[in-house]
Amino acid sequence: MDALSYNRQSLSEEHEIQLSSMTDEQRLVYNEVMEAALNNKGGVFFVYGYGGTGKTFLWRTLCAGFRSKGNIIVAVGSSGIAATLIPGGITAHSRFGISINVTEDSICSRIKPDSDLTELLIRAKLIIWDEAPITHRHCFEALDKSLKDVMRLLHVGNAELPFGGKVVVFGGDFRQTLPIVSKGSREDVVAASLCSSYLWSFCKVLRLTKNMRLQVGSSSDNVEELRKFSEWLLEIGDGIAGGENDGEVDLELPADLLIQDVMNPIKTLVDVTYPDLLAQLWNPEYLQQRAILAPTHEIVGSVNEYVLSLIKKDERIYLSSNEVCSDDSGTGDGDIHSTEFLNSIKCAGLPNHQLRLKVGAMEMLMRNIDQSRGLCNGTRLIVTDLGARG
Template identity: 50%
Template structure:
């Protein structure tokens, strides 16, 4: 019809394709995130959810409420090794992906990223350049993926420089301002973001820097921290059940 200068819009009785769906199908990043086996994830979620303790369930409920309300919240899950941060992330990820939602799971280090289902390093996923800016342009596949995502999980966050989070915050506000009202006035453009880690472990590396210099580069010293809801995990699941997979309860 296009070759003959005609269009489906001329025929009111014929359905017209949704251009946004066609564009989404062309986006390989979005298709990769929607390719998970939902039935398998439903069963995995039921199994994981039954193992959550009281503290984990509080965080689990808060994150899901923020995602479903689409209001956008900023969380930090603080807990030492063995308190089940990774187990919590896996449960949330399984729940949302089983419902066809997109979850971007990243970590500050490659080893931590391997423990997250479909995990990537934060620098790789968000194209961070020396922790000062994100090389994400409007209209790109990555920008469309971020717009379609329901939740961003960033594990081992204390290892990253605060500039990385501020760069991501600025990029998300810029990308989402054409898709969501008041996104420029919300942290991370109104996306729900959940960070996790332990400030008693590895902090950002500051060459020849002292204690004050290191603390000043941490996310806790950023202006974003005042908008963050902090949850603490104190129950050590590894000590309660030594037979559990240590990778599953980080």
């Protein structure tokens, strides 16, 4: 009990510090969500803000505010990285039991009568779902149907309310990645988005427009440069850059964003992004502040090979073991694909047949669910030791 009281006191202190650092916009969102949740008014909110406006800071403040008073808040993210940034966060699929191949008839398999999760959700004052725009609308609708099913046990009228009368706050930016629809058209992607769901009519959109990252840790000249760059990106995202257009427009990129060395562009890109890389190889802060984004896996492979060549350490090559599972039909179709062919396949979601590593190399996890140790899809790591078998 003493430890519980101490933790609540710590959360309360953290909460007060965070409240004092909020912008006016954040405080308005915070007050509206708190009022709806603490007074059991219900409601669905969407906090719309681009990167740097403090959505994660808002989630952390809400978590501290609720939990310091002994209330329960359920925080989830659409991705592992988003989930780990929220205290006590977990991916939405893991928390609610949403199927991978979701359809309009899907429900949350983990939300069942008399289950511990159902009891948790009934007692929860607030549900936060970060990075919502990248998730298919059927996932939100599955949660809506499941919550209505269990909340109607408390009051039959809850079955008519979105999410069974729970206060749910979504967050994200529709300018960023939308749901991935395999071989889908632009219309298919829009149709899969949250704003195309019947739930969107219940959402109250709360906007964050002030970039908090421009307010700390930079000189006035640097802040002005970042502000102009941020505004330019927003104009592209809003479709207004380059004047009026019908969906296509020619943009003139600033000279400082262009790679001038056409003979060795990857070297130039790495040198600019990671200056003095070898001297900073074991500096976590240096590596956390930098990343190279690439449009295709081929370019990712080229960048990785070049960076790996800079590290003057012994290299180890680990090989995967691939084979076609025999079927029960007896037709022998599994024999038409040779092992060499399987080893040559390079596609999204699967590691290459050859994995080349060196001590000091940076690697990214593709599959991991050990969030308690901060490990999830997309976590960047540094190789410190190489065994004989990986």
